[in-house]
Amino acid sequence: MRTDTADLERPASAPAFQQLGLGRKIKNHTATVLFGLAFVIAVVPLLWVLFTLVQRGLAPMLNAEWWNHSFYGLLPNDSGGGVYHALVGTLEQTLVCALIAVPLGVTVGIFLIEYGRNSKLARTTTFMVDILSGLPSIVAGLFIYALWITTFGFDRSGFAVSLSLVLLMLPVVVRVTETMLTIVPDELREASYALGVPKWKTILKVVLPTSFSGIITGIILGLARVMGETAPLLILVGYSRAINYNLFEGPMASLPLTVYTARKTSTEAGEYRMWGAALTLVLLIMLINLLATLLSKLFAVKTR
Amino acid sequence: MAKRLDINDLNLYYNKFHAVQDVTLQVHARSVTAFIGPSGCGKSTVLRALNRMHEVIPGSRVEGSVLLDGEDVYAPGVDPVQVRRTIGMVFQRANPFPTMSIRDNVVAGLKLAGVKDKKRLEEITEHSLRGANLWEEVKDRLNKPGGGLSGGQQQRLCIARAIAVQPDVLLMDEPCSALDPISTLAIEDLIAELKKDYTIVIVTHNMQQAARVSDQTAFFNLPEVGQPGQLVEIGETGKIFSNPSQKATEGYISGRFG
Amino acid sequence: MTESTNSEWRSAPPGEAVTSPGDTGNTLVGSSEEAASPEHPTPPEQSGGRKKVIRLGDRLFQSVATGSGIFVVAIIASIGLFLLVRAIPALQANEANFLLSGQWRTGDPEDMAFGIVDLAWITVASSLVALIIAMPVAGGIALFLTQYAPRVLAKPFAYVVDLLAAVPSVIYGLWGALVLAPVLKPVALWINGTLGWIPIFADGNVPANSGSNVFTAGIVLAVMILPIITGVAREVFSRTPSAQIEGALALGATKWEVVRTTVWPFGRSGFVGGAMLGLGRALGETVALTVILSYTFEGPHYSIFDAGATFASRIALGSAEFNNHLTVGAYIAAGLVLFISTFAVNALARWIESGSGKGKK
Numbered sequence: 048m049r050t051d052t053a054d055l056e057r058p059a060s061a062p063a064f065q066q067l068g069l070g071r072k073i074k075n076h077t078a079t080v081l082f083g084l085a086f087v088i089a090v091v092p093l094l095w096v097l098f099t100l101v102q103r104g105l106a107p108m109l110n111a112e113w114w115n116h117s118f119y120g121l122l123p124n125d126s127g128g129g130v131y132h133a134l135v136g137t138l139e140q141t142l143v144c145a146l147i148a149v150p151l152g153v154t155v156g157i158f159l160i161e162y163g164r165n166s167k168l169a170r171t172t173t174f175m176v177d178i179l180s181g182l183p184s185i186v187a188g189l190f191i192y193a194l195w196i197t198t199f200g201f202d203r204s205g206f207a208v209s210l211s212l213v214l215l216m217l218p219v220v221v222r223v224t225e226t227m228l229t230i231v232p233d234e235l236r237e238a239s240y241a242l243g244v245p246k247w248k249t250i251l252k253v254v255l256p257t258s259f260s261g262i263i264t265g266i267i268l269g270l271a272r273v274m275g276e277t278a279p280l281l282i283l284v285g286y287s288r289a290i291n292y293n294l295f296e297g298p299m300a301s302l303p304l305t306v307y308t309a310r311k312t313s314t315e316a317g318e319y320r321m322w323g324a325a326l327t328l329v330l331l332i333m334l335i336n337l338l339a340t341l342l343s344k345l346f347a348v349k350t351r
Numbered sequence: 352m353a354k355r356l357d358i359n360d361l362n363l364y365y366n367k368f369h370a371v372q373d374v375t376l377q378v379h380a381r382s383v384t385a386f387i388g389p390s391g392c393g394k395s396t397v398l399r400a401l402n403r404m405h406e407v408i409p410g411s412r413v414e415g416s417v418l419l420d421g422e423d424v425y426a427p428g429v430d431p432v433q434v435r436r437t438i439g440m441v442f443q444r445a446n447p448f449p450t451m452s453i454r455d456n457v458v459a460g461l462k463l464a465g466v467k468d469k470k471r472l473e474e475i476t477e478h479s480l481r482g483a484n485l486w487e488e489v490k491d492r493l494n495k496p497g498g499g500l501s502g503g504q505q506q507r508l509c510i511a512r513a514i515a516v517q518p519d520v521l522l523m524d525e526p527c528s529a530l531d532p533i534s535t536l537a538i539e540d541l542i543a544e545l546k547k548d549y550t551i552v553i554v555t556h557n558m559q560q561a562a563r564v565s566d567q568t569a570f571f572n573l574p575e576v577g578q579p580g581q582l583v584e585i586g587e588t589g590k591i592f593s594n595p596s597q598k599a600t601e602g603y604i605s606g607r608f609g
Numbered sequence: 610m611t612e613s614t615n616s617e618w619r620s621a622p623p624g625e626a627v628t629s630p631g632d633t634g635n636t637l638v639g640s641s642e643e644a645a646s647p648e649h650p651t652p653p654e655q656s657g658g659r660k661k662v663i664r665l666g667d668r669l670f671q672s673v674a675t676g677s678g679i680f681v682v683a684i685i686a687s688i689g690l691f692l693l694v695r696a697i698p699a700l701q702a703n704e705a706n707f708l709l710s711g712q713w714r715t716g717d718p719e720d721m722a723f724g725i726v727d728l729a730w731i732t733v734a735s736s737l738v739a740l741i742i743a744m745p746v747a748g749g750i751a752l753f754l755t756q757y758a759p760r761v762l763a764k765p766f767a768y769v770v771d772l773l774a775a776v777p778s779v780i781y782g783l784w785g786a787l788v789l790a791p792v793l794k795p796v797a798l799w800i801n802g803t804l805g806w807i808p809i810f811a812d813g814n815v816p817a818n819s820g821s822n823v824f825t826a827g828i829v830l831a832v833m834i835l836p837i838i839t840g841v842a843r844e845v846f847s848r849t850p851s852a853q854i855e856g857a858l859a860l861g862a863t864k865w866e867v868v869r870t871t872v873w874p875f876g877r878s879g880f881v882g883g884a885m886l887g888l889g890r891a892l893g894e895t896v897a898l899t900v901i902l903s904y905t906f907e908g909p910h911y912s913i914f915d916a917g918a919t920f921a922s923r924i925a926l927g928s929a930e931f932n933n934h935l936t937v938g939a940y941i942a943a944g945l946v947l948f949i950s951t952f953a954v955n956a957l958a959r960w961i962e963s964g965s966g967k968g969k970k
Contacts, residue, residue: 071863078865082757085749089770089839092832096776096784155681158674164409172678175685181886181955182948183893185921186692189944193691197934214688217681234446238509240407242460242516243436247670252463256450275777278895278921282928303779307896310783325780332775348449350498430662 104326156224180218188279223265388571393580439518445505447497483511503534699938738827751842782900790820813914834887841883882962
């Protein structure tokens with residue numbers, strides 16, 4: 048603190064700026080060090096995890112075969128193979144999830160802010176979305192199992208996975224839409240009405256474009272989050288070592304499921320592939336996070 | 352294209368709150384009518400009722416009638432959207448659409464109403480910007496965002512946007528209150544020109560401005576806090592400012608209250 | 610020209626049909642009713658108030674928006690209902706006490722005996738270990754980021770902490786089981802050896818050096834919930850009114866005293882709310898724990914060196930035997946308990962958070 052720079056050479060008369068008591072000084076420094084240390088404690092596991100992934104997972108990724116082959120026909124001790132089958136599954140499942148969750152979530156957000164403000168239905172919806180945001184992913188999987196597979200009688204499939212991911216993604220989309228629509232000033236809506244633009248066109252052509260950058264960023268971050276989900280996959284789809292493009296039939300691989308399954312083959316080659324798939328998954332998620340940042344810059348409201 | 356407005360027994364409410372009581376006045380075609388009065392007297396509320404913007408606020412209510420050349424904008428079967436296309440509005444704070452270029456801002460009303468003819472839009476852009484005295488300043492950067500203009504330019508852009516839909520009446524809600532004196536002067540000059548083609552109603556806190564730009568002036572007042580605002584008197588601007596018939600008007604104009 | 614525009618009001622513009630009644634028209638939010646004014650009686654064909662004109666587009670759009678709200682409400686309400694409907698037959702076929710038994714025998718639908726006591730213990734124990742570790746660290750980080758870190762660094766630092774949340778749980782599981790557990794082994798052995806006389810640190814149902822126990826799981830969970838608690842805490846601490854902080858500084862308080870007397874009391878309840886959110890996340894975490902915890906048939910010794918399964922990992926492990934309704938029902942019953950407990954914890958979190966900062970000013 049500034050006070051402890053007081054002149055130590057000052058003679059016997061009471062100094063203008065008294066030294067801080069030693070106890071107070073020690074406490075202050077200890078607190079500063081501890082809080083800084085807490086941050087370091089958080090960084091350690093992050094770097095450790097990333098280091099482990101790169102150290103053990105980088106080698107398989109450098110092989111071209113990794114990107115255009117599956118694990119099909121590999122014996123536990125065979126080296127090689129690729130995650131093409133898992134990439135296909137992950138991308139298809141999350142894409143279909145987004146195709147359902149984004150329009151639904153954005154419309155619910157529009158309803159909450161533009162139409163339902165403070166109505167009973169709006170409050171109920173907000174409450175339900177709150178519940179959904181705390182829903183454990185395994186329960187989301189169980190629910191889709193109970194609904195889609197036991198009640199409707201469908202088989203386990205990649206599409207069932209997409210449905211469970213919708214439950215996990217929906218609250219993210221609704222929240223971000225709500226937040227971004229609230230930021231749009233009412234003056235813009237009024238300006239549009241005053242030009243004789245109907246409300247629905249005002250929402251579509253004025254309000255949504257203004258908040259588009261924020262909404263798209265939030266959606267993509269949410270997508271990155273559900274991409275790494277594993278729990279519902281264990282219940283809702285079988286793992287396949289071969290490439291399966293069909294979301295609606297048969298077992299289908301995905302990156303998280305590949306990591307989880309590869310763990311059970313306790314051979315060196317299997318472990319090699321496991322870490323490779325894990326690093327691929329994290330890189331994919333980081334890539335998508337990066338994309339979110341880029342898109343938010345691209346669509347940001349410009350003034351020049 | 353300019354039309355007259357007849358306001359009869361207008362009562363305006365926000366939920367239970369009676370905001371404006373029994374306003375009856377006439378707005379002449381091709382002239383400027385100024386609404387003056389202390390804060391909270393309901394002049395802006397009356398203005399917003401003229402093009403049915405009042406009802407945009409939840410819980411608001413309108414009684415009485417507003418006749419545009421004899422036809423009630425509140426009659427059953429009248430579409431508020433059409434009313435607003437006929438009676439345009441400029442707000443206190445310039446509010447260009449942040450996602451649109453200057454050009455798109457000007458023709459936003461037309462484009463959103465489905466006009467696609469490029470050539471016509473091009474013509475209207477230039478015509479409206481010239482009408483708003485902004486053309487020379489922005490003609491080289493029509494594709495730049497409207498948010499990059501200065502405050503005064505943004506407000507003139509909003510005026511250009513309002514006249515681009517070719518309304519009969521133009522409502523202005525304290526259009527200069529957020530602007531510096533030079534920009535204010537530019538807008539006042541513009542109002543003087545616009546009144547050749549449009550019927551203009553302007554709400555202002557600035558009495559010199561009312562005196563400078565308007566042909567007739569309406570003075571609104573609040574009898575007491577919590578009471579609804581009322582129209583005290585309306586008359587030719589010269590008369591209101593030199594020889595008002597009501598004591599309250601004289602008090603307000605001479606700066607004794609408000 | 611003057612005449613023609615007026616009549617346009619009454620006819621629909623091309624492509625946009627105008628329809629009559631309904632509640633909301635061109636309003637910002639909600640509806641606004643207009644009363645018929647006595648001076649202008651409404652035409653005879655319209656009884657009771659003026660009818661509002663609403664465009665077809667507006668009606669459609671509003672219906673779609675409202676409909677999606679109703680849809681979401683219905684979906685979520687049906688989650689609880691469906692889980693319940695599926696769980697009841699299994700609970701009826703259960704030969705053990707669901708709430709008090711520690712068994713989990715569900716493979717044969719004719720002979721099922723399952724209860725949640727052991728699952729509850731492992732779930733709660735690992736979540737509490739996580740909470741005990743994560744709370745002080747998250748609080749420290751949040752105070753560091755909001756009060757101590759230089760302004761330019763605060764944002765990237767916060768981003769780094771948020772990155773912890775971007776790592777998928779299956780990867781935390783791998784890291785915990787294969788990398789962290791071996792490193793923790795000596796620590797676990799030391800705690801077990803030195804503090805073993807305290808029941809919670811006594812020998813578990815697997816050897817303390819196995820690593821695949823609640824101790825490791827709790828530490829990994831702590832890392833996973835750290836960004837959640839930190840995020841909420843950062844938010845509430847940064848909302849401390851600057852007048853209070855400056856007031857304390859003006860009295861000659863050190864930085865620590867400022868934190869202790871203004872920032873901490875102001876944000877405390879929000880911080881606890883954030884911790885509850887983290888707890889909700891920890892209770893429902895599945896795959897990391899499925900990977901880390903080894904499964905054992907021996908009952909728990911109520912030590913942090915126990916292994917076993919949580920609600921979530923039990924369900925994940927059991928997915929292989931999902932072949933008949935009753936077996937699935939047993940797992941759904943466990944899922945229902947998990948759903949209800951996370952719901953309760955999350956509701957508590959929101960309740961605490963919504964009260965934070967109130968009454969302190």
